[in-house]
Amino acid sequence: SQELEQSPQSLIVQEGKNLTINCTSSKTLYGLYWYKQKYGEGLIFLMMLQKGGEEKSHEKITAKLDEKKQQSSLHITASQPSHAGIYLCGAPTRSSYGKLTFGQGTILTVHP
Amino acid sequence: DVKVTQSSRYLVKRTGEKVFLECVQDMDHENMFWYRQDPGLGLRLIYFSYDVKMKEKGDIPEGYSVSREKKERFSLILESASTNQTSMYLCASRLLAGDNSYEQYFGPGTRLTVT
Numbered sequence: 001s002q003e004l005e006q007s008p009q010s011l012i013v014q015e016g017k018n019l020t021i022n023c024t025s026s027k028t029l030y031g032l033y034w035y036k037q038k039y040g041e042g043l044i045f046l047m048m049l050q051k052g053g054e055e056k057s058h059e060k061i062t063a064k065l066d067e068k069k070q071q072s073s074l075h076i077t078a079s080q081p082s083h084a085g086i087y088l089c090g091a092p093t094r095s096s097y098g099k100l101t102f103g104q105g106t107i108l109t110v111h112p
Numbered sequence: 113d114v115k116v117t118q119s120s121r122y123l124v125k126r127t128g129e130k131v132f133l134e135c136v137q138d139m140d141h142e143n144m145f146w147y148r149q150d151p152g153l154g155l156r157l158i159y160f161s162y163d164v165k166m167k168e169k170g171d172i173p174e175g176y177s178v179s180r181e182k183k184e185r186f187s188l189i190l191e192s193a194s195t196n197q198t199s200m201y202l203c204a205s206r207l208l209a210g211d212n213s214y215e216q217y218f219g220p221g222t223r224l225t226v227t
Contacts, residue, residue: 033216042219042220042221043202044218088154090214090216092214099157099170100216102147102156104152
C-alpha cells in the first residue's frame, strides 16, 4: 500500500520567514493534494498537483510535484500567524472511489 | 459552496455505550468517507461509501460500522465504545460523476472522548 511521509513533523518559525514542508511517497504519485487544518477543525483544500514538474501558487503558498512524481513540497513565503495549523498531503490510491492516503501531517507554528 | 456538516463538535461517552456520529453533505456527492485523526498518525480511513447503501471497509474498520440509507447522510456507529476510540472523527465527501478530481470536502470534525 502507498505510504506518505511528511517532514518535518513540526516546525516553529518567526513571522516573515520562509519555510518548506515535504511529502514523500513510497510509490509513484497519481496526484497530490495539499490540505490545511486549523487546530480542532476540518481540512481545507489548498492545491492539487497531477503532472510531474507541476507547480501551483496561491497567495504566498507554492506547491510543487517533482518530475519523478514521488515527492511534493509546499513552500510558504514570508510566513504569517494566519499560516499556522496542520498541513497534510494526500494522494489517491489506484483503486476507484476517490480514496486518499494521507501523510501524518506537519504542525506549523508561526510566532509574531 | 459544498457544505459538509457533522452532528456534534464535541462528544463525551462512557465505555460500552453505542455512539452515532452523523454526517450530512448538501451537494449530491456520491462518495462519502469517515476518518479518524490521531496525533502523529495523520488521517486514517475507517469506512467509505461509494453510493447509497454501498459501503467498503477502509484501513481501520474494527470496532466501527456505517450506514448510508440516503445519499446525503453517512453515519458512523461505534457499537460499544472503548477508550481507544477517543479521537477526532472527520467526515468527507466527493463528487464522482464526470469528475476526475479526488478532492474531498471535509466537515468540521467531532472530537469524541470515551471515558
